[in-house]
Amino acid sequence: MIEFDHVSKHYPGGNEALTNLSLEIRHGELLVLAGHSGAGKSTLLKLIAALEAPTAGRVLVNGLDVGRMRRSQVPYLRRSLGLVMQEHRLLMDRTVFDNVMLPLTISSQPPSDAAKRVRVALERVGLAEFENAMPITLSGGEQQRVAIARAIVNRPSILIADEPTAHLDPAYAREIAALFRSFHAAGVTLILATHDDTLYSPYGARRVELAHGKLLS
Amino acid sequence: MSAHLIALRQALRRLGRKPVATLLSALVIAIALTLPALGYVLVDNVAGLANGISGKPEISVFLKNEVPPDRVKAIETSLRIDPAIAALRFVPRDVALKQLAARGGFADVTGALVDNPLPDAFVIEPRNDTPASFEALRKQIATFPEVAETQLDSEWVERLHAIVVLARSITLLLASLLGAALLIVTFNTIRLQLLTQRQEISVKLLLGATRNYVRRPFLYFGLLQGLLGGVLAWILVAALLQVIAPQIEALAQRYSIALNIGGPAPWQGAVLCAFAALLGWLGAGISVRRHLHDGLVID
Known part of the structure; x- marks a missing residue:
């Protein structure tokens, strides 16, 4: 479970990204964060992955206060999460296989087992035949799917995605959204920030709207 | 252990990816090390001579x-x-x-x-x-x-001893200065690598890499580059001695001194390589500590 307990986040220069926000995300839930640009959606996701620390309040992930976590513990928290960013952040000088393999290499998985898991993840996102391709040769949608494969290869129980379909055309966006919904159906807690909540709302997602760092609904 | 092997493999890959740049950096290190190493070997030979004949004064x-x-x-x-x-x-x-x-x-x-x-x-x-x-x-x-x-x-013995002590001090000073040069070369090489690889580093940190996981390949890179420079310096010292030793011996002969210049012993070569590798590791370590987060975006 993820809990935001009276969380505020102020950036230097006076920008208040989140103000006294309290929110609970249950295990296995599909949560869609909606709101205008600058509403605080990305900040909220960053707080879960300890990419930012709250200025006030507590962020608990499975009972761990990530804001007060020792720096040496943060990598292990991130390994337990699947992160998909707006920019796919792929390594363009590595093959698709190597990109997806990266989280497993980082967590020192045995190579033979890791290779199998990479292939399963690529199959899951429909890119099994592209494992030797370089990301630059793939379309935007395919690149985002590689990023999703990389996020799920460690079999995370929580998947966080920040505007994963922002730069994709509607067809690709629907394809990616279907993929995320399938992960949720498999029991993964899914937290998505998106401008287009229609991709998820009809499928049992809880919609949470932010405006100017405050929870509206 | 496997994490170290992965880091070592990454460092070797980086060295092999740009062989000319690697060789040039190693040569810079080798040249910086050759001067004090050559000085040390020559002083060592003269000191041996001084010790050998200082019993003769009567x-x-x-x-x-x-x-x-x-x-x-x-x-x-x-x-x-x-x-x-x-x-x-x-x-x-x-x-x-x-x-x-x-x-x-x-x-x-x-x-x-x-x-x-x-x-x-x-x-x-x-x-x-x-x-x-x-x-x-x-x-x-x-x-x-x-x-x-x-x-x-014994006056001349005292003079010879004084010259040997002075030469040793100069060699040590040169070694310190040029060792610092090696440190700077490695520091800068790693700094540039960190800058060019900041996207990869940020992705790795995002995916749960520890600071040590990120640092390790750079440290191994520094160590290997230093080691390579040390080996090249050893070869250079041996080659230079082959050229100048006969001339020094001939000069000594004119003063009726039987001087036989010996090359660096294997243990001296090993110490040189270890010293270079250590400085490479150190330079990389300082650079990574200083620059790891320069321009890094992990959100």
Whole structure:
């Protein structure tokens, strides 16, 4: 479970990204964060992955206060999460296989087992035949799917995605959204920030709207 | 262990990816190390020479005139059992005069003498080869009442020792300065690598890489680059010695000094390589600590 307990986040220069926000995300839930640009959606996701620390309040992930976590513990928290960013952040000088393999290499998985898991993840996102391709040769949608494969290869129980379909055309966006919904159906807690909540709302997602760092609904 | 192997493999891959740049960096390191290493080897050879021949200087002990032969014998016996004396030679005054006459140009002078003015003498070779021990022995011998004068031939040894000490200090200073250069070269190489790989680093941190996981390949890179520079420096020192050793030996021969310049011993080469690798590791470590987060975006 993820809990935001009276969380505020102020950036230097006076920008208040989140103000006294309290929110609970249950295990296995599909949560869609909606709101205008600058509403605080990305900040909220960053707080879960300890990419930012709250200025006030507590962020608990499975009972761990990530804001007060020792720096040496943060990598292990991130390994337990699947992160998909707006920019796919792929390594363009590595093959698709190597990109997806990266989280497993980082967590020192045995190579033979890791290779199998990479292939399963690529199959899951429909890119099994592209494992030797370089990301630059793939379309935007395919690149985002590689990023999703990389996020799920460690079999995370929580998947966080920040505007994963922002730069994709509607067809690709629907394809990616279907993929995320399938992960949720498999029991993964899914937290998505998106401008287009229609991709998820009809499928049992809880919609949470932010405006100017405050929870509206 | 596997994390270290992965890091080592990554470092080797980085070295191999740009062989010309790798070779150039290693050559810069090698050249920086060659000068002090060569200086060390040469000083080591000269120091060996100084140690080898410093036992040769002698103390000449001149007795007073008309010391009875039995007293001369007693003094000789007393000196022979002295543990500070390695060798002893008695030169009777007649023999001394003959030796003087035998030297070119002195025959006429000695022939014109009515009496032999030279005293009996002992020529003593001290066991210990330090200038301080020479002086102590000289003072001890001078306490015999029959001894008129003692002459210590150690000034040149002191000078040679002083030159060797100075040369060692200069070599050490050079090694420190050029070691710092190696550190800077590695520091800068790693800084540039960190800048060019900041996207990869940020992705790795995002995916749960520890700081050590990110640092390790750079540290191995620094170590391997330093090691490569050390090996090249060793080869350069050996090659340069092949060229200059005969010339130095020929020069020494002109001063009747049998100098045989030896190359760096395997253990010296190993120390050089280890020193270079350590400095490479250190330079990389400082650079990673300083620059790891420069321009890093992990959100």
